[in-house]
Amino acid sequence: MRTGIFHETFKSDERMWAVPAVRLWLLIGALVLFTMPLWSGDYLLAMACIVGIHIVATLGLNITTGNAGLISLSHGAFLGVGCYTVAWLGHRGVPFYLTLPAAGLSTACLGVIVGLPSLRVKGVYLAIATLAAHFILTFVFREWVSVTGGVPGTTIPRATLGDFVFVGDRRNFYLIYGCAVILAIAARNLARTYIGRAFVAVRDRDISAEILGVDLLRTKLQAFAVGAFYAGVAGGLLGYFYGAITPEYFVLTLSVFYLAAVIVGGLGTVLGSILGAAFMTFVPEALRLLVNASAHWFPGVAGLLLPMGQAVFGLLIIVFLVCEPHGLSAIWARVRRVIHLWPFRT
Amino acid sequence: MTEFIEYSLLGILSGGVMALIALSFVLIYKGTGVVNFAVGEVMMLGAYFYYAATVTFELAPIAALLLALVGIAVLAVFFERLVLRPLSGQPAVAVLMATIGMASIIHGGVEAVWGGDTYSPPPLLPRTPLIFSDILIPGAVLGNFAVASILIAGFFAFFRYTSVGIALRATASDPVTAATLGIDINAALRLTWILSALVGTVAGILIASSAGLSPLLAAAAMSVFAAIILGGLDSIAGAIVASLLIGWVEALAAGYLGGKSRDVIPFVVVLVILVFKPYGIFGTRTIERL
Numbered sequence: 246m247r248t249g250i251f252h253e254t255f256k257s258d259e260r261m262w263a264v265p266a267v268r269l270w271l272l273i274g275a276l277v278l279f280t281m282p283l284w285s286g287d288y289l290l291a292m293a294c295i296v297g298i299h300i301v302a303t304l305g306l307n308i309t310t311g312n313a314g315l316i317s318l319s320h321g322a323f324l325g326v327g328c329y330t331v332a333w334l335g336h337r338g339v340p341f342y343l344t345l346p347a348a349g350l351s352t353a354c355l356g357v358i359v360g361l362p363s364l365r366v367k368g369v370y371l372a373i374a375t376l377a378a379h380f381i382l383t384f385v386f387r388e389w390v391s392v393t394g395g396v397p398g399t400t401i402p403r404a405t406l407g408d409f410v411f412v413g414d415r416r417n418f419y420l421i422y423g424c425a426v427i428l429a430i431a432a433r434n435l436a437r438t439y440i441g442r443a444f445v446a447v448r449d450r451d452i453s454a455e456i457l458g459v460d461l462l463r464t465k466l467q468a469f470a471v472g473a474f475y476a477g478v479a480g481g482l483l484g485y486f487y488g489a490i491t492p493e494y495f496v497l498t499l500s501v502f503y504l505a506a507v508i509v510g511g512l513g514t515v516l517g518s519i520l521g522a523a524f525m526t527f528v529p530e531a532l533r534l535l536v537n538a539s540a541h542w543f544p545g546v547a548g549l550l551l552p553m554g555q556a557v558f559g560l561l562i563i564v565f566l567v568c569e570p571h572g573l574s575a576i577w578a579r580v581r582r583v584i585h586l587w588p589f590r591t
Numbered sequence: 592m593t594e595f596i597e598y599s600l601l602g603i604l605s606g607g608v609m610a611l612i613a614l615s616f617v618l619i620y621k622g623t624g625v626v627n628f629a630v631g632e633v634m635m636l637g638a639y640f641y642y643a644a645t646v647t648f649e650l651a652p653i654a655a656l657l658l659a660l661v662g663i664a665v666l667a668v669f670f671e672r673l674v675l676r677p678l679s680g681q682p683a684v685a686v687l688m689a690t691i692g693m694a695s696i697i698h699g700g701v702e703a704v705w706g707g708d709t710y711s712p713p714p715l716l717p718r719t720p721l722i723f724s725d726i727l728i729p730g731a732v733l734g735n736f737a738v739a740s741i742l743i744a745g746f747f748a749f750f751r752y753t754s755v756g757i758a759l760r761a762t763a764s765d766p767v768t769a770a771t772l773g774i775d776i777n778a779a780l781r782l783t784w785i786l787s788a789l790v791g792t793v794a795g796i797l798i799a800s801s802a803g804l805s806p807l808l809a810a811a812a813m814s815v816f817a818a819i820i821l822g823g824l825d826s827i828a829g830a831i832v833a834s835l836l837i838g839w840v841e842a843l844a845a846g847y848l849g850g851k852s853r854d855v856i857p858f859v860v861v862l863v864i865l866v867f868k869p870y871g872i873f874g875t876r877t878i879e880r881l
Contacts, residue, residue, distance in 0.1 A: 316684050318691075362865035369626035369683055370824075373816050374865045377858035380813065384855040501695055504688060552702030559695025566689050567677045 305475020311512035313468030314448030321499030322382035327480025341404035348481035356473025398491030511572030606838020607736035622783035631812025637792025638799035731801035817857035823874020
């Protein structure tokens with residue numbers, strides 16, 4: 246029986262997956278995931294695609310906010326930047342394996358600009374700066390008609406690889422989860438590098454970190470850039486998935502959605518991003534099922550879906566902040582511990 | 592030239608209501624160290640309470656105002672007790688996210704109950720416009736400015752001369768010493784939240800009764816961020832001066848560059864100030880020690 250993880254060497258401490266059992270489970274999980282389009286129903290598959298996109302974006306916000314402690318309210322708008330980059334390049338015939346990184350890079354550049362105030366201010370001031378950036382970006386989305394198509398929106402050409410066209414959920418699934426897996430592993434790896442540790446040091450006490458030789462300025466901008474890169478890729482995937490997009494999609498509620506996903510999932514862990522994104526995607530769906538079921542008794546209830554979803558996001562943020570600040574990933578860890586130690590109790 | 596004067600006057604007068612919103616914000620920041628992202632939503636909710644009291648329950652405007660104020664005060668107490676007290680001692684970012692959550696709940700709740708339509712609640716104030724030769728100033732704008740000025744002057748007096756106001760200031764500047772001197776910290780924090788919510792409600796009702804009431808009202812508080820950042824987050828005087836200034840700039844921008852620029856100018860101002868002068872005009876520079 247395993248009672249805990251005890252590291253005896255630095256090598257084992259730095260290992261990416263702590264124990265062999267985790268690797269086995271990951272392998273099984275990957276197999277299930279990548280055969281999913283073969284056995285799952287249409288509804289589940291479409292949901293899985295959306296979850297995948299949200300996972301990529303949440304991973305990014307979790308690096309900026311969870312690892313580096315820089316709160317960003319412009320994450321939703323960053324997705325828009327990625328999406329419009331892909332749309333613009335796609336119309337010029339650039340293939341997806343170039344547009345997606347380009348979307349990430351352009352968004353990362355923008356993230357650096359938005360992060361610039363973080364050199365002088367932090368915490369709450371920074372939140373306000375990112376909020377301002379969000380409104381400026383959405384203004385640009387509505388007004389820069391030649392690139393974004395303005396309020397009516399724009400279309401995104403399908404991703405193609407040779408003769409293979411990523412059309413439909415089944416094919417897009419592989420595009421989305423291919424990116425999601427690569428980026429999740431990258432995020433996990435980032436935490437083990439100097440940069441990742443510098444993020445955590447800056448989050449916990451930035452002055453101490455500076456005394457220890459961490460370049461605050463560079464680290465904070467890196468945190469913003471990496472988070473924005475993920476958002477840009479997620480935005481690009483979103484564009485390929487939907488095929489058409491309007492500025493309506495990138496409202497402040499989207500930023501709040503990702504913030505909620507990060508908090509609900511667990512700040513600063515990859516597992517937390519995945520759990521949080523999945524949970525937050527299924528909450529509105531569950532709400533929808535509930536509303537459809539109760540529509541028989543309360544006729545007008547269907548129109549309340551959107552505002553109710555918003556209220557539930559807010560409620561989840563507060564409940565998790567007050568009751569379980571480490572989120573679902575902490576609950577998961579506790580459950581695992583109980584199973585491992587059974588029949589003994591902790 | 593007449594045009595310029597008219598835009599300027601309108602801008603400065605509408606800056607008065609903005610100053611009320613800024614006051615609601617700065618009170619909380621100064622008193623509790625929390626940046627309250629829910630100010631706009633609280634303001635909107637108060638205005639909806641007022642609307643419900645006057646139109647749905649057909650009360651007189653003054654009675655409705657009082658009812659709205661009481662309702663908001665009760666909510667502020669609940670929020671303080673159930674959310675903020677358990678979070679006290681957590682990093683500022685956690686509390687900030689809780690206020691974002693609160694804003695989300697109120698926004699969703701209001702849209703669920705009242706929908707997205709625009710209502711026009713009955714005005715609190717007379718609406719006779721003021722006319723100087725060829726400059727016309729709408730009565731509602733003037734009335735709003737007057738109410739805002741009186742309220743703000745009242746707050747200054749309250750903080751300066753009453754013992755409760757002094758206790759609040761003491762709690763804000765040093766809670767531990769204040770507690771040693773016998774001030775009930777929890778009561779002071781609660782009162783700060785109540786006062787801020789009340790000021791926000793008055794601002795909301797003023798705006799709603801002159802410009803109409805819809806969930807978009809909450810967005811009005813967003814441009815106030817520009818004012819409080821320019822004024823320096825923790826300075827009441829700064830917030831007021833900056834509100835008037837931002838109101839003026841907004842009106843000029845809307846007048847000369849078109850109405851759309853109103854959506855974006857305040858936020859450009861915010862970013863520029865944060866990069867070049869992060870503590871604003873009147874804010875205190877904080878020095879951090881380990």
